[in-house]
Amino acid sequence: MAYIAMARKWRPHSFQSMVGQDHIAKTLQNAIEGGRLHHAFLFTGTRGVGKTTSARILAKTLNCTGPNPIVPCGECASCKDIGGGTPMDVLEIDAASNTGVDNIRELIERVQYTPMIGKYKVFIIDEVHMLSNGAFNALLKTLEEPPSHVIFIFATTEVNKVPQTILSRVQRFDFKRLTASQIVGRLEFICKEEGVQVDPEALQIFAEKADGSMRDALTYFDQAYAFTGTSMNADAVRSILGIPPNELYFKLIESFENHHIKGAFEMVEEASAIGVEFTPLLDGFSKFLRNLLYSRLSVSAEELGVSVDFFSQLQSTGEKLSNGDLLRLSKMLSDLQAKLSRAQNPRLLVETTFARMAWLDHLTDLKRALSSMAKIEPASNEVLKKKVVEVSEFIELETQEKNSSWTSTGAKYSRYELSSAWNAICRDLSSDEDILFAATLNKTNLHTPDLESSPFIVQLQFKMDNTNESSWAHMQFSQNPHFHERLSQILAELLQCPVSLQVEKRELTSEEQDEIIQNSKSPYEKDFESLPILGLLQKMYDTELIYSKRIPKVFDSTTDIDPIL
Numbered sequence: 001m002a003y004i005a006m007a008r009k010w011r012p013h014s015f016q017s018m019v020g021q022d023h024i025a026k027t028l029q030n031a032i033e034g035g036r037l038h039h040a041f042l043f044t045g046t047r048g049v050g051k052t053t054s055a056r057i058l059a060k061t062l063n064c065t066g067p068n069p070i071v072p073c074g075e076c077a078s079c080k081d082i083g084g085g086t087p088m089d090v091l092e093i094d095a096a097s098n099t100g101v102d103n104i105r106e107l108i109e110r111v112q113y114t115p116m117i118g119k120y121k122v123f124i125i126d127e128v129h130m131l132s133n134g135a136f137n138a139l140l141k142t143l144e145e146p147p148s149h150v151i152f153i154f155a156t157t158e159v160n161k162v163p164q165t166i167l168s169r170v171q172r173f174d175f176k177r178l179t180a181s182q183i184v185g186r187l188e189f190i191c192k193e194e195g196v197q198v199d200p201e202a203l204q205i206f207a208e209k210a211d212g213s214m215r216d217a218l219t220y221f222d223q224a225y226a227f228t229g230t231s232m233n234a235d236a237v238r239s240i241l242g243i244p245p246n247e248l249y250f251k252l253i254e255s256f257e258n259h260h261i262k263g264a265f266e267m268v269e270e271a272s273a274i275g276v277e278f279t280p281l282l283d284g285f286s287k288f289l290r291n292l293l294y295s296r297l298s299v300s301a302e303e304l305g306v307s308v309d310f311f312s313q314l315q316s317t318g319e320k321l322s323n324g325d326l327l328r329l330s331k332m333l334s335d336l337q338a339k340l341s342r343a344q345n346p347r348l349l350v351e352t353t354f355a356r357m358a359w360l361d362h363l364t365d366l367k368r369a370l371s372s373m374a375k376i377e378p379a380s381n382e383v384l385k386k387k388v389v390e391v392s393e394f395i396e397l398e399t400q401e402k403n404s405s406w407t408s409t410g411a412k413y414s415r416y417e418l419s420s421a422w423n424a425i426c427r428d429l430s431s432d433e434d435i436l437f438a439a440t441l442n443k444t445n446l447h448t449p450d451l452e453s454s455p456f457i458v459q460l461q462f463k464m465d466n467t468n469e470s471s472w473a474h475m476q477f478s479q480n481p482h483f484h485e486r487l488s489q490i491l492a493e494l495l496q497c498p499v500s501l502q503v504e505k506r507e508l509t510s511e512e513q514d515e516i517i518q519n520s521k522s523p524y525e526k527d528f529e530s531l532p533i534l535g536l537l538q539k540m541y542d543t544e545l546i547y548s549k550r551i552p553k554v555f556d557s558t559t560d561i562d563p564i565l
């Protein structure tokens, strides 16, 4: 017997066996039962979620002469006609290859003929958004006054490209993407019917790769089935679908933990040796990191949709990392994913990023570090102990404050954050229509002397350096009363509380003056000051130092790839 693809074999034949589109099935059934049937429908949604299948089921249901008005019998002449290869009462057109006016004129000519077997002649136009403007216009008149025996069903993945004139004449149904568990459920059912032994993780892999499309899930299932037959496990499925095995990711994380760059490079080599491309490699890694993060929270293996063995492996790996580590790795990874498609040498980019990840020092969770310090230090060290308690309390307070100001009031910044966020706020204001207003705020500081005050006291400080710029800015701000009012309003909005704004001039402290002098020095001059050995070399060899370059010890995740790599 010829092999029939699963997607075809297990295509639903009634609304009852449709997965994930209950809302649509129910509305259509109610309309049929109540005799309130529209003559034109638009089915919209992403690919592979059952739009054309539903269109066929609807055509079949409407024309069936069997006893149940909402479930096609599969036995009557019409059901057999529509179930066969070239039905007489259902005409399916793919608009992607029939975009022109002539195609639609031809179709319209057929509209006048009455159905041969059933009650309705059903026209299904797939990917309807591909029709030309002329074709849409030709269709419009028929759509306004169709013969009573005609039903139109349009399907589209891009409803935004369908003209409003068409949209206003159809009944629209939005198909949902299927959830992973809906896909897994359906595959489980099919496996049972087909006598296929499969582990849950393998089904999860199909569902994840299908990304909401039942048709894709069945295609992948077919692909695997052709190789594995009736016994399917996760590893085999991964290798057939070109999905990297989890072992690779465990190795990668291990090499990061040990700052072992060579191990990270070996992983890239291993992946390319088994034919895994970079995009699925990184996608898989991002899922892996997410799973690691989840395994640290109170989530079960079942909820995460992974096997118990894999889950306990995740947990023991996740223990060695902090949430901060994982979030930092995730951030670097998503930056890498964004850059990958534009990279001239993707492999180099992946390797250098992995090297940077391996070089990352572990982020230490401050609270955890403090609590371990409190444990280790002998009780006699009262001063240190007191300090630890103070700092812990401060962190606690700050966390609470942040949480409360974010969640309860909808403020953009908390009182604690305001002064450190001031530069960012000024940047936002620099696109302000009033250029003068924004310009005066350049080189100012915000000081918040009393976090409990009400109204909240905010001091705007003009730093008086040796340039005329600061005095000019201060003068402008003082002479334009509406600047004061405006800034008070902006701050009140950001903090969601009343603000009392005080403006003051401030002389620079000696440290700030030193900093300005330091910043005006060249890197060469700075190096010369901080590294006495350079002076010594200059003396020894009677030479002049014209260029120096520092080799960074630790790489920052926010910087680009360092030239040393």
Ligand SMILES: [Zn+2]
Pocket (backbone or CB within 6 Å): 063, 064, 065, 066, 072, 073, 074, 075, 076, 077, 078, 079, 080
């Ligand atoms: Zn029937």
